[in-house]
Amino acid sequence: MLGAIEQLLKDEIGLNSQSVGLSVIRHALKERMTATGIGDLHEYWSVVTRSRSELQQLINAVIVPETWFFRDRDAFSGMTGYARAHITRRRPIRLLSLPCSTGEEAYTMAMAMFDAGYGADDFTIEARDISSRNLEQAQLALYGRNSFRGTDLAFRDRYFEPVEEGGYRPNAAVLGRVHFKLANLLDPPEAAELGGYDIVFCRNLLIYFDRPTQDRALDRLEQFLAPGGLLLVGPAESALPIARGFASARLPMAFAFVRAPKTQPVEPPRAVTPAAPPAKPVARPAAPMRPAPPKKPPAVSRPLQPKESPAPDPRAASLASIERAANGGRLAEAREAALAHLAQFGPSADAFYHLGLVQDADGHPAEAIQNYRKAIYLAPDHREALAQLALLLQRQGDGAGARALNSRLDRMANRSGS
Ligand SMILES: C[S@@+](CC[C@H](N)C(=O)[O-])C[C@H]1O[C@@H](n2cnc3c(N)ncnc32)[C@H](O)[C@@H]1O
Structure with a gap:
C-alpha cells in the first residue's frame, strides 16, 4: 500500500520517492492519518483516491518547502x-x-x-x-x-x-x-x-x-x-x-x-578578439543573446553544447572553455582560462568580460570594473559587459555611472529595435 501511495504522489506531482526518502512519505502519511482519524491504510487509500482535498493535504504534508530570501x-x-x-x-x-x-x-x-x-x-x-x-x-x-x-x-x-x-x-x-x-x-x-x-x-x-x-x-x-x-x-x-x-x-x-536553436546549426563561438591591440575601439557585431521573434530560428548567441558546437578554431575553443568554466561556477578555472586566453591571443572583449564576471562573483569589484571597462573599450556594444558593469556600479553606490550605462543600453536597444 505504501508503494501505491508512492505511485500516486509520483503521478500527481512527479515526486520521486528516492529523492526525498521513504521516511518522508511515511511521515506525511502518518500525519494525514492522524489528522483524519483513519487508522487503517487501506481505508486511507480509498479516501485519498476519492477526495481531491485530502490528496491536496497529503501533497502539502509531503513536499519540501525549504527556501529563503536571496537564496543563491x-x-x-x-x-x-x-x-x-x-x-x-x-x-x-x-x-x-x-x-x-x-x-x-x-x-x-x-x-x-x-x-x-x-x-x-x-x-x-x-x-x-x-x-x-x-x-x-x-x-x-x-x-x-x-x-x-x-x-x-x-x-x-x-x-x-x-x-x-x-x-x-x-x-x-x-x-x-x-x-x-x-x-x-x-x-x-x-x-x-x-x-x-x-x-x-x-x-x-x-x-x-x-x-x-x-x-x-x-x-x-x-x-x-x-x-x-x-x-x-x-x-x-x-x-x-x-x-x-x-x-x-x-x-x-x-x-x-x-x-537553443533547433533547426539550424548552432553558430560557433564568436571570437571578437583582435589579433593585436586595436588602435581604436572595434565595433562589435550586434549579437543579442535574446533569440529573434518566432518563425526565424532564435538567435541565441554562442550556445555551448560541444556536440552541437564544434569549435572551429583554437581561439573560439579557448573562449568557449572560459565560458563553460564560468557557467559551471568553477571560478578559479575560469580565471586561469581567461588569463591564458589573453596571454595566447591578445586582448579580447569576451575574455575581459568573463574575467570581470569571475572577479565580480569572487568579491573583487574594483578588478571586475577594470575588466568590464576593457571589454567595453574593445567592443563598445558589448551588451553583457555594459549591463554587468551597470549593476556593479549601482551596487557600489555609483548611481550616476549606472544610469549612464543603462541609458546607453536603452539607446542601443532603440537602434536595434530589440
Ligand atoms: C524546495 S522548494 C523550492 C522553492 C524555491 N524555488 C527555492 O528554490 O527556494 C520546492 C517547492 O516545490 C513545490 N512543488 C513540488 N512539486 C511541485 C509541482 N509538481 N508543481 C509545482 N510545485 C511543486 C513544493 O510545494 C515546494 O514548495
Whole structure:
C-alpha cells in the first residue's frame, strides 16, 4: 500500500520517492492519518483516491518547502542583468516563480528588480506552487529568522517592516508586485500563460523528479517562456536544461539558460578578439543573446553544447572553455582560462568580460570594473559587459555611472529595435 501511495504522489506531482526518502512519505502519511482519524491504510487509500482535498493535504504534508530570501544571489543579479541587456522593449516584464514555496523567491525577485532600478509598473511576478499550505504562508507574508540567512541582510532594512508579534513583512511595494496561485508544473500551462514569461525561476524542484519527469517538466517550462526568455534552475539541476536542448545564458553562478536553436546549426563561438591591440575601439557585431521573434530560428548567441558546437578554431575553443568554466561556477578555472586566453591571443572583449564576471562573483569589484571597462573599450556594444558593469556600479553606490550605462543600453536597444 505504501508503494501505491508512492505511485500516486509520483503521478500527481512527479515526486520521486528516492529523492526525498521513504521516511518522508511515511511521515506525511502518518500525519494525514492522524489528522483524519483513519487508522487503517487501506481505508486511507480509498479516501485519498476519492477526495481531491485530502490528496491536496497529503501533497502539502509531503513536499519540501525549504527556501529563503536571496537564496543563491547570483541568480537574481543574473536575472536583472539579463533583463537589462535583453528585455528592452516589453513592459511590464513578466516573471514567473514556479515553484515559489512560501514566497521568499518571488518577493526576492521583486526586491532585485527594484534594486536594479525598475519601477513598479515595469514588471509583474506570478508565483505558483502545488502546496496550498505554502501559498497561504506566502500570502500571509510574515517571515522569521529562517527566511533570512547569511550575513548580508541589508535588503531587510530596505524592503521589510518589522511586525509587532515578531517577524518581518515585505513592504507594500514588494507585496504588490507578486500574485500567487496554486498550480502543478506538470499540468499544461493555461492558454494565457503560453509563451508569456520573459524570465522563469524553477529552482530546486527538478531534483525531486525522476529523469522522464524532469524532461516533461522542462518541456512545460519551455512552454511558459517567451521567445528569448530566460530559465533559471537550482545549482544541482544545472545539467538538466542542457540535456533538454537549452543553452547556457553565460551568467556565472546563475544557472541560467535560454532555448537553443533547433533547426539550424548552432553558430560557433564568436571570437571578437583582435589579433593585436586595436588602435581604436572595434565595433562589435550586434549579437543579442535574446533569440529573434518566432518563425526565424532564435538567435541565441554562442550556445555551448560541444556536440552541437564544434569549435572551429583554437581561439573560439579557448573562449568557449572560459565560458563553460564560468557557467559551471568553477571560478578559479575560469580565471586561469581567461588569463591564458589573453596571454595566447591578445586582448579580447569576451575574455575581459568573463574575467570581470569571475572577479565580480569572487568579491573583487574594483578588478571586475577594470575588466568590464576593457571589454567595453574593445567592443563598445558589448551588451553583457555594459549591463554587468551597470549593476556593479549601482551596487557600489555609483548611481550616476549606472544610469549612464543603462541609458546607453536603452539607446542601443532603440537602434536595434530589440
Ligand atoms: C524546495 S522548494 C523550492 C522553492 C524555491 N524555488 C527555492 O528554490 O527556494 C520546492 C517547492 O516545490 C513545490 N512543488 C513540488 N512539486 C511541485 C509541482 N509538481 N508543481 C509545482 N510545485 C511543486 C513544493 O510545494 C515546494 O514548495
